[in-house]
Amino acid sequence: MRVCPSPLRIIVNSSLNCSKEFSTKTCHSFPSRCEGRNWANTPVLLRGRPSLIKILIKRRLSDKFPPTFEIPVENIRNFSIIAHVDHGKSTLADRLLEMAGAIDKNCGRSQVLDKLQVERERGITVKAQSASLIYNVDGTDYMLNLIDTPGHVDFSNEVSRSLSACQGVILLVDANQGVQAQTVANFYMAFTKELVIIPVLNKIDLKNANPEAITDQLKNIFGIEENEVLKISAKLGTGVDAVLRAIVERIPPPPVNRDKPFRALLFDSWYDRYRGAVSLLYVVDGKVQMGDMISSALSGKLYEVKGLGILTPQETPVECLVAGQVGFMFCNMRSSQEAHIGDTIFHEGNPVAILPEFKASQPMVFAGVYPVDQSHHVELRNAIERLVLNDSAVTSSVESSPALGLGWRLGFLGILHLEVFSQRLLQEFNAEVVVTAPSVTYKATVIGEKNIKKYRSSEISFSNPSQFPDPQIVSEYFEPFVLGTIISPDKYLGPIMQLCMDRRGIQKSMQNIDNHTVMMQFILPLNEIVIDFHDTLKSVSSGYASFDYEEYGYFESKLVKLVILLNGIPVDELSAVVHSSKASIVGHKICAKLKELIPRQMVLIAIQAAVGGKIVARETLKPYRKDVTAKLYGGDVTRRKKLLKQQAEGKKKMRMLANINVPKDIFIDVLKRN
Numbered sequence: 081m082r083v084c085p086s087p088l089r090i091i092v093n094s095s096l097n098c099s100k101e102f103s104t105k106t107c108h109s110f111p112s113r114c115e116g117r118n119w120a121n122t123p124v125l126l127r128g129r130p131s132l133i134k135i136l137i138k139r140r141l142s143d144k145f146p147p148t149f150e151i152p153v154e155n156i157r158n159f160s161i162i163a164h165v166d167h168g169k170s171t172l173a174d175r176l177l178e179m180a181g182a183i184d185k186n187c188g189r190s191q192v193l194d195k196l197q198v199e200r201e202r203g204i205t206v207k208a209q210s211a212s213l214i215y216n217v218d219g220t221d222y223m224l225n226l227i228d229t230p231g232h233v234d235f236s237n238e239v240s241r242s243l244s245a246c247q248g249v250i251l252l253v254d255a256n257q258g259v260q261a262q263t264v265a266n267f268y269m270a271f272t273k274e275l276v277i278i279p280v281l282n283k284i285d286l287k288n289a290n291p292e293a294i295t296d297q298l299k300n301i302f303g304i305e306e307n308e309v310l311k312i313s314a315k316l317g318t319g320v321d322a323v324l325r326a327i328v329e330r331i332p333p334p335p336v337n338r339d340k341p342f343r344a345l346l347f348d349s350w351y352d353r354y355r356g357a358v359s360l361l362y363v364v365d366g367k368v369q370m371g372d373m374i375s376s377a378l379s380g381k382l383y384e385v386k387g388l389g390i391l392t393p394q395e396t397p398v399e400c401l402v403a404g405q406v407g408f409m410f411c412n413m414r415s416s417q418e419a420h421i422g423d424t425i426f427h428e429g430n431p432v433a434i435l436p437e438f439k440a441s442q443p444m445v446f447a448g449v450y451p452v453d454q455s456h457h458v459e460l461r462n463a464i465e466r467l468v469l470n471d472s473a474v475t476s477s478v479e480s481s482p483a484l485g486l487g488w489r490l491g492f493l494g495i496l497h498l499e500v501f502s503q504r505l506l507q508e509f510n511a512e513v514v515v516t517a518p519s520v521t522y523k524a525t526v527i528g529e530k531n532i533k534k535y536r537s538s539e540i541s542f543s544n545p546s547q548f549p550d551p552q553i554v555s556e557y558f559e560p561f562v563l564g565t566i567i568s569p570d571k572y573l574g575p576i577m578q579l580c581m582d583r584r585g586i587q588k589s590m591q592n593i594d595n596h597t598v599m600m601q602f603i604l605p606l607n608e609i610v611i612d613f614h615d616t617l618k619s620v621s622s623g624y625a626s627f628d629y630e631e632y633g634y635f636e637s638k639l640v641k642l643v644i645l646l647n648g649i650p651v652d653e654l655s656a657v658v659h660s661s662k663a664s665i666v667g668h669k670i671c672a673k674l675k676e677l678i679p680r681q682m683v684l685i686a687i688q689a690a691v692g693g694k695i696v697a698r699e700t701l702k703p704y705r706k707d708v709t710a711k712l713y714g715g716d717v718t719r720r721k722k723l724l725k726q727q728a729e730g731k732k733k734m735r736m737l738a739n740i741n742v743p744k745d746i747f748i749d750v751l752k753r754n
């Protein structure tokens with residue numbers, strides 16, 4: 081808590097949630113003005129005696145949150161809300177927060193737990209967020225630790241990470257759309273972890289909602305009985321109290337022991353300028369207090385606990401965290417790599433059994449990320465390190481490119497993940513980047529003793545087309561496949577089958593989940609789905625089909641390197657690895673797309689695609705000289721200079737490839753098929 085001199089400005093906590101400011105004439109009106117609102121994080125302008133205001137604030141905070149160790153384990157419930165994209169997870173989280181009094185109904189914000197700018201702009205959750213609520217049922221206070229998770233498949237890592245701190249989940253299903261692909265994936269994720277599943281149908285207020293039919297779907301697919309299903313409207317708040325009661329009644333308290341030595345699972349972290357790495361802990365045994373010396377099982381390093389707190393959903397400091405609780409801790413972890421997701425934290429000199437580390441998701445797509453200006457290399461390195469701390473699914477290694485300089489090859493769970501990451505780099509760290517064409521990781525078996533020695537193994541992996549091994553030294557190439565699940569109304573079956581066949585898919589199964597809806601499984605090459613499969617699927621099914629996928633292993637494939645040449649010079653940054661049957665089609669598409677994307681320049685540009693020295697496609701971009709001052713007849717010289725300056729600024733946004741200026745976003749845009 082910070083108290084500044086007159087006029088008094090009190091910020092109980094610096095991360096603002098309800099950012100309305102208000103002022104009062106005297107401090108005596110403070111309690112009444114604040115009654116019933118969540119003001120713990122609100123900056124308050126007051127005139128009065130600081131000491132009195134401090135007392136009022138403390139009293140109010142302690143009203144809501146008794147010292148955390150006073151809450152018995154049997155009154156704690158840890159749960160996540162899981163669902164398909166847009167089925168209403170964040171809206172339900174808002175209602176739960178409101179009903180528990182953690183946020184004010186009139187604070188003027190929705191989806192309160194979607195804190196990132198990118199989440200608010202895109203209207204999707206990309207980062208799981210926790211909140212601890214105190215909720216009273218029949219005269220007993222319960223501490224509910226809720227985690228709102230993302231719905232998109234590219235962020236499934238966030239869901240599985242969150243579930244490791246929970247004993248139950250709310251499986252939310254849109255009563256209009258019904259069971260979708262991520263509903264199935266999320267259900268099985270919770271089911272295999274043996275968590276209690278509370279099925280909840282949302283959006284029953286919608287005119288087209290059909291709760292009875294969707295209840296049947298839940299029964300057919302998951303064997304969920306009708307009497308287990310709750311029906312709510314998260315938007316209007318209808319039935320949400322029954323959800324809170326079900327959480328208390330159906331989900332068991334965490335299986336923890338407060339008498340054992342301290343042991344906690346580090347399951348999320350973020351970077352703070354002043355405090356370094358902040359870790360989110362699920363305390364499994366014992367308790368941790370301010371000033372304790374703790375150790376990390378993975379690094380063996382020692383730290384002194386400098387701060388502890390719970391998220392309410394604002395950061396609320398506490399003196400200690402006890403077994404069963406979810407809370408944050410900072411302890412002078414200066415380097416981002418020190419806060420390792422899945423690590424076990426314990427008291428110094430008191431080793432404990434290491435908690436099972438959860439299986440990290442493997443990155444599916446890789447792309448080169450380079451600073452727009454090489455002089456910003458160090459700043460970008462720091463930004464990437466800090467962002468990776470908050471997004472543990474991203475992997476990174478250093479790489480360089482003749483055209484783009486020094487950069488990193490980053491691994492992502494999908495294209496949306498890549499786009500969100502680069503958007504966060506810009507918004508949260510002011511780091512503008514060039515992202516190269518995304519690619520998946522291929523494998524090859526190398527032959528010849530000399531070559532095996534050179535590569536140090538007979539099997540090599542590569543994700544960058546520039547590392548494509550010479551076909552003469554390779555006996556087989558392998559590419560990764562996924563098992564895709566598609567759920568759609570049956571009237572779109574034809575176009576969906578056609579799309580999957582076009583993408584080299586093999587049908588594995590088909591099941592009716594009700595009279596109008598089918599669930600299909602296809603084995604698909606990952607490189608055929610990473611870029612635009614989801615968008616195309618949506619467009620062929622008028623938006624009704626949903627898609628989810630999981631790894632299915634590597635299979636032999638006839639791969640070739642499709643080299644793109646600009647005026648005869650090969651450009652690795654634009655080249656791609658493709659199946660031989662698709663080389664010509666993809667080559668024509670890339671050349672046509674490049675013709676569209678590269679601005680006409682003063683020289684003629686030949687755009688060619690080649691496989692093994694044979695040209696498979698060609699486009700020609702005619703020369704053009706743009707005299708921006710041509711329209712000026714006489715007039716002031718400053719106008720002429722202004723136009724030339726604008727033209728020079730435009731050129732700065734271009735990258736030089738094979739002596740040709742190209743827009744910096746060309747690498748991703750060229751792969752988008754539409």
Ligand SMILES: Nc1nc2c(ncn2[C@@H]2O[C@H](COP(=O)(O)OP(=O)(O)OP(=O)(O)O)[C@@H](O)[C@H]2O)c(=O)[nH]1
Binds near residue numbers: 172231284
């Ligand atoms: N009519 C109606 N609309 C709802 C209800 N619940 C949520 N919505 C709307 O559904 C849309 C998606 O809601 P969100 O809460 O963002 O969904 P989400 O599941 O958190 O979305 P992701 O995190 O992106 O997966 C928003 O426009 C909400 O206003 C409801 O009960 N009734």
